[in-house]
Amino acid sequence: MKKEKYFETEYGYFGADGSYIIKGHNTPKPWINVISNGKYGIVVSQTGGGFSWYIHSNFNRITRWFQDLIKDDWGKYIYIKEKKSGKYWSTSYQPTKRRYDYYRVKHSFGYSDIVSRFDDIESKYTIFVPIDYSLEVWRVRIKNNSTRKRKLSLYTYFEWCLGDAPDNHREFFKTFIETEFKKDIIFATKRLWNLKNRKGEHLNRKWDYIAYHFSNSEVISYDTEKVNFIGRYGDLNNPKALKEGKLKRCIGKWNDPIGSLHIDLDLASEEEKEVVFVLGLDSEKKNIYKIKKYFSDIRNVDKELDKVKKFWENIFAQIEVKTSDKSIDLLLNKWLKYQAISCRLWARAAYYQQSGAYGFRDQLQDSQIFLTINPNLTKEQIRLHTKHQFNDGRVYHWWHPISEEGLKNNISDNLLWLPFLVYRYLIETKDFKFLDEKIKYVDKGKESLYKHCLKTFNVVLSRMSKRYLPLIGGGDWNDGLNAVGTLNKGESIWLGFFFYYILDKWQKIFDYKKDKKNKEKFKKVMKKLKNSLIKYGWDGKWFIRAIKDNGELIGSTKCKEGKIFLNPQSWAVLSNAVDKKFQKIAMESVKKYLVKSNGPVLFYPAYTVPDENIGYLTRYAPGVRENGGVYFHAACWALWAFLETGEKEYAYKLYKKLSPILSGKKPEKYQCEPYVTPGNIDGPNSPFYGKGGWTWYTGSAAWFYTVLLNEFIGIKPEWDGLKIEPKIPSKWKKVYVKRYFRNSIFNIKIINQGKAKRIAKIIVDGKEVETNILSCEKNKVYNVEVYLK
DSSP, X not given: OOOOOBSOOSSEEEOTTSOEEEOSSOOSSOOEEEEESSSXXXXXXXXXXXXXXXXXXXXXXXXXXXXXXXXXXXXXXXXXXXXXXXXXXXXXXXXXXXXXXXXXXXXXXXXXXXXXXXXXXXXXXXXXXXXXXXXXXXXXXXXXXXXSOEEEEEEEEEEEEEESSSXXXXXXXXXXXXXXXETTEEEEEESOOSSOOTTSOSSOOOOSOEEEEEESSOOOEEEEEHHHHHOTTOOSSSOHHHHHTOOOOOOBSSSOEEEEEEEEEEEOTTOEEEEEEEEEEESOHHHHHHHHXXXXXXXXXXXXXXXXXXXXXXXXXXXXXXXXXXHHHHIXXXXXXXXXXXXXXXXXXXXXXXXXXXXXXXXXXXXXXXXXXXXXXXXXXXXXXXXXXXXXXXXXXXXXXXXXXXEOOOBSSGGGHHHHHHXXXXXXXXXXXXXXXXXXXXXXXXXXXXXXXXXXXXXXXXXXXXXXXXXXXXXXXXXXXXXXXXXXXXXXXXXXXXXXXXXXXXXXXXXXXXXXHHHHHHHHHHHHHHHHHHHHHBOSSSBOOEEOTTSOEESSTTOSSSOEESHHHHHHHHHTOSOXXXXXXXXXXXXXXXXXXXXXXXXXXXXXXXXXXTOGGGGSOTTSTTTTSEEHHHHHHHHHHHHHTTOHHHHHHHHHHHOHHHHTTSXXXXXXXXXXXXXXXXXXXXXXXXXXXXXXXXXXXXXXXXXXXXXXXXXXXXXXEEEEOOOOOTTOOEEEEEEEEXXXXXXXXXXXXXSSOSEEEEEETTEEESOSEEOOOTTOEEEEEEEEO
């Protein structure tokens, strides 16, 4: 039976289950998988590169890794050596870089497989993180495809980090790591952790964990000293230990610490055997011994891998979409959910960036992904971020789990994402009781969620300019505008639109709370804000972006560079703060000046000369990232805005420009993984126009998902029920959506009998209804047919 392959290129394709299959090691850039269970996480590339951590990828790194997307030569490896011939290679391309007879990598949901064949030995190396354990499993199946008996040895290798990363000052930090070997387990501890102790002192605290590494097979030898393994001035391609065929059993406090286990394996012709290695951490050795016993049984390994697969299948099953475009189906049904959850919310790390911190605005927006899967998880995220608000209403820009230290700065939009997400959660669930829940501030006091949100509004009001525009402070959504308002005079037009949007959406919440005083107060704010946005923001054909401290405009026809910015045009539409005529002209300008071959750039033209009155945005190379590139997060808002203005056909064309799957059809140009969204794509001012970057760790995944489902497919929540408002292309004939909503299931068939311009009729459970907002009772299944003309 022929395998299903979708969107195949010379480098790979999507399989029938949505996994991505990479056909060799030599992709244009490392193509990775980010695997996390919410606490323990790993990154693995198609060459075998990557690293491991627990809770925080920078403060609590388990294995060493250094960022180099050209060489990709830091990872955790398994060598295979044939005793008779002395030949050796690795299960992954790195570190030995052999010419394999066969090499395939499968990046899937919660696990990756690397299958290779060398010298008639085939290995399948599966790496995964169990759902309920703080560890990773390396399962290796090895088959002898030759006609003779083979005696093999396997050697693992990685370097211990155990705390702060990147481990640049190795000669200092290695002196605090101690290794031991007991009951066939390598243990590693560290007497220093560069976090504050209970007295507030740095460099005076031990690492809180015990790391370990074991196999389910008999350990022949082991080592924890790097020089013993690679040799003096050696390397991992041809390590001394592999040449000698033995490890020196070195442990203690005086090493450059690694982890390496050696096991032997005899295989008859056509025989296959399975070996398991485990790397992880715990707080007590007694737990580790129990873990070793459990994972030494291959049946338990299979059970835990199956549990991982079923976990993600259950996540994906909560909402299912089938359209006329397979690329949309792959993104909506699997990859956008997986990227947003496994990477952005849980791992908070990838290859382009390792943060470990929670961004106040970042993970709040990311948590929108849970609204259609399990809204309680969005609720938990809101709680977490609310606890990192100060009593004066301001919030951390970001904070670190474990240490709970954070940055309180003057960036002006952070705090508004709290009421934004509260609105999003409430309109999905109508869980208005949540507003009354008392939540602590990070510094002092405890008040209802409702009051937390009101404080954010009042902080913004306290930061209005004399012209009644929001002060931009140290930047708004775009951190790169960090010098526009340092004197507290610069103004943000985009923030004005965003503030208006939230206040408008909160009118219903004020009604629920019977808070007439605040409703009237903020209605007046909206009216004054609307007048100021038009009076001071309109530039004739579009809205300007901001005003500097010195009064100069950003994003104006008067500017030599950075003449027109994307966000104020999109949010002029989304906020509905200005008349339709302004919205239409602004979006026509977006079409004319900003939409390029890979979607709408953040602004145009790019800055070629740094401007110290704007910020680091102008210091990027022209066309790169926020300096005139496609910034995918903002591009999602533009897609939404075009759908709001009724330009569904144009919006679909825009989707096809943005889709990583479709951009990935030209891999040498695009370079990035085609299965996840990038943070940015180089714009026309770059010589590498169309090259993607900053994949995985980007807030665009949750936004792309939200816009495609809610606005494009047109199945979205309203206060009175589930709204059906498809904005699909005229050529599509059918769309199917299974959507969980307020504890009920809606099975929705959209049937296009014309050009999909309007709804002709809606039938619910065999009866025609007069509204496109469908109410529901709990725990019911509704079968809906939507006919379009």
